[in-house]
Amino acid sequence: MEVFxxxxxxxxxxxYKDKPVPWDNVVEILQxxxxxxxxxxxxxxxFIVVKNEAKREAIAEASVQQYWMQDAPVHIVVVGEPEKAERYYGTRGARLYTIQGAAAAVENMLLTSHSLGLGSCWVGAFDEEEIRxxxxxxxxxxxxxxxTIGYADENPSSPPKHRIEHIMFFEKWFGRIEGPKTGLGYWSPY
Incomplete structure (x- = not known):
């Protein structure tokens, strides 16, 4: 599958279907x-890989009762170590860079899951102390x-997306195209 x-x-x-995910696929996703x-x-x-059914049920409960989660045969709990980033980058490293790195890792894993024919979902609502x-x-x-990772038992339609000209500016906030015509044409979002 092409990246885009x-x-x-x-x-x-x-x-999710009641079908196990091959361990090789889980390892590729973690990679x-x-x-x-x-x-x-x-x-x-x-990364904490959770396959145990009782633990997946408990994680679903701790994730503000999102019980659909328990049907996914694999959960990956992504854990940050902010002290490592704080040593080099101070508070910004602990509070921001750790989150950014974890988010990039999650997106890589979501895309890899999809490329392997698996479904996945990024869950951000949970009781951290209970997951801990x-x-x-x-x-x-x-x-x-x-x-959450498993074989999809649904085919959701594409949610509406904003047009590119409504989500970008040039050089500054509300910056407009000036000068020669580009591939986007002459336009301003406002």
Missing amino acids: DCIRTRRSIRK AGKYAPFAGNIFNVK RLCNLPEHVNVQGII
Whole structure:
């Protein structure tokens, strides 16, 4: 699958078939997360793979009762280690760069799941302390997100997307195209 096609056709999947995901696919998805960009190449995330049914049910409960999650045969809990980034970048590293790196890793894993014919969903709503307890996480790490993975049992339609001219400016806020015509043509969003 071409990269842009993968990006364009990926959907958040919340209904899964009762079919196991091959371990080789899980490893490939984790490898994709490993190749995400991190500030200063400080890889400060870890991935907790959860396949146990009772634990997946508990994670769904701790994720503000999103019970659809328990049907996904694989959960990946993405955990950040902010202290590693803080050593080099101070508060900005701990608060921002850790989140950015984890988000890049999650997107890589979502796209890889889709390219392998699997469905996935990025879950950001959860009780962090309960997830910490369920996954036996140390105090110095924090939960950045949860990814559900499995074979899709739904085919969601594409949500509406903004036109490019409504989401970008040139050079500055509300900046307009000036000068020669570009591939986007002459336009201003306002």
